[in-house]
Amino acid sequence: MFGFARELPEAKKHRLKDVDQVHAVSYIEEDDEILSGHLKHLPKAIWNILRNPTFVACMVVGIFESVVINGFAAFMPKILETILSTTPTIASYMSSLIILAAAIGVIVGGIVIRKMKLQVGGMLKLMVICHVIALITLGTFLLQCPPRTFVGINIDYNNQKLIDTDSPSSLDVDCNRDCDCTDEWNPVCHTETGASFYSACHAGCKTQISLNNSEKEWLGCKCLKRYLNNQTLSKNDERLSAGY
Template identity: 35%
Template sequence: MAVVGPAAGYVLGGQFLTVYINAPEILPARYGIQVDSDLWLGGWWIGFLLAGSLCMLISWPIMAFPTQLPGAKAIKASRVSEAVGTVEVAGGFGQLKDLPRAVKVLALNPTFVALSIAGATEGILLAGFATFTPKFLENQFSMTASFAALIVGFVAVTAGGGGTLLGGWIIKRLHLSCSGILKMCIIFSVVCLLSCFTFVISCPNIKFAGVNVDYTNKSLVLSKPSLLSTCNQECGCQDVDYNPICGTNKIMYFSPCHAGCSNMVEGQDGVKVFQGCRCVSPPSPIPLQGDPRLAPDAALLEKCPTACLLMPMFLAIFFVTMLLTFIISLPALSGTLRCVPDSHRSFALGLQWIVIRLLGTIPGPILFGALFDHTCVLWQSNCGREGACKSYDNFYMSRYMMAISVLFKFLSTILYVVSWWLYKPPPRPPSRRHQHDLTLPSPGTPSCTPRNASKDHQGGRELQGIDNLAVDLT
């Protein structure tokens, strides 16, 4: 549920973003602002209000649960310990003075330490993906923010829920021991590392006048943004806010002012059409009859669409990446609980989550955000101060996403290998089968063995060989 919950929140959050932030007090349709406009502000606060109310309702039945569920003591007594080493620390950890001793015991457990740091590296990627994958889709494939959040939520729900269930099913089906679980984490982490190269898929940048193409020479690539040109220098566009339009020449402009437009009309479907845009095309002396958007000097109040068709391929491989990531999540948790003594399990899980938060999920979005800022090619400036980024370089955005994904997935793979390499299972108790082999025959027992007994003994050895093979695999 910890996986499905945030993923479902993305789906609902994407729907909440289609509601205007001040609705119903302000109707954005009056001002010509649509959901796909960069001036649209979604109702981000609706999710907090709904989630907070649900948490208050659910907290009441949770408080009615007892300290231990029926049968907990019997299950604990029958459980076979797979902790590193066999020494149990005497006493419990119910007092604050026992905290340093408990931390020392876990810090000296190399498997637990390696799994905790591996969880932190996975947390960096998951938190970064959750925060910036919608922005990645929005810029690479010209999506709206709400639709990009909906797509990411759908992928997270299906891949997260399916991966978690599949990981648990594999452990149960193969009856994996702690060592086998760590091997499973290594195998799926290596495959997931290969799938991270999906971020090499990128779409070409939209032609943006004054940012990556020149106003006059449309084939000239600019090294530094320059939004002013001879076609708009008399319009006074220095303090105009970002309001992108797409000209009939398939080039995007910062605002109607920067395109040199002189008039605005409403198209047949209610879309605003700007006319007389001198930067798009020289004005025609003959007025155009019919749809105004067909005029050579016209522009629409929207971003230019992209002709990139790589989105299905990217989403398919990204789904595999998320599926493999969540397949590892449950085995890593199970390995953590098995490699520590029973008396340390609750504290070990809490300490591990602190490490994951401090080293993973908290700095993850900050690190991804810094990389995204390095790909920005146009910053919004107000009163001489730098504001939000308005345009990114798609090529460098995809390469940075691929680099950080491969780097941290490689680190987590190495840490899983270290956790398996340093894991020392407790010694196995002598089995009843071996005890039978060491028993001497009683006096008076015939030295000859019946034929049926010989067959049974041979079959027993065959079963013993199968059991040994299963132990080697796990």
């Protein structure tokens, strides 16, 4: 590193050119009274800054970006968890992809600017185009997976839609009433239909088995058979797995 010069050839010329582009409108001389530091020149200095379209554009974009980024940084995992009906862990992993996307954006932006030899005006146009595209794609947050089927919460044990989803008695029916189930949230899922139960107890399950990969499954679930209208199930179809 010590073998390189302090700056590349013609760097000073390019630097002055860049300054002229940025301050094309609000350029001031070194001996201008604005630079004297007196408070009475503050309004004039502010007006001079506001006349700089480059500065104003960057400030406006930065403000709107900070609002969006701060909001997403706080609530993105919860948004993804709700939209995609996934677990908090997976939602957090997916949120971290923003860092990779931002890094790729910086690299691609630099390549585009270099290949197209964009000056300040071209950079501003590229910035506006990218933000308009980002604004349009925000509509994808309106897309989401269909709601999951939770027996006893939004679907009753007879596979009918519940009208009063706030009723606590919808979880306790004759197929699990003798199980003395608690209110602990420990969902189990029927992989064939995608239906989930509040817990193995609320599904009326009798037997729990442990698989080789430490996962658990439940057998002999009376409420599952009732939900499927007493269909005859094979041993594989009558199992409930942990999760939802």
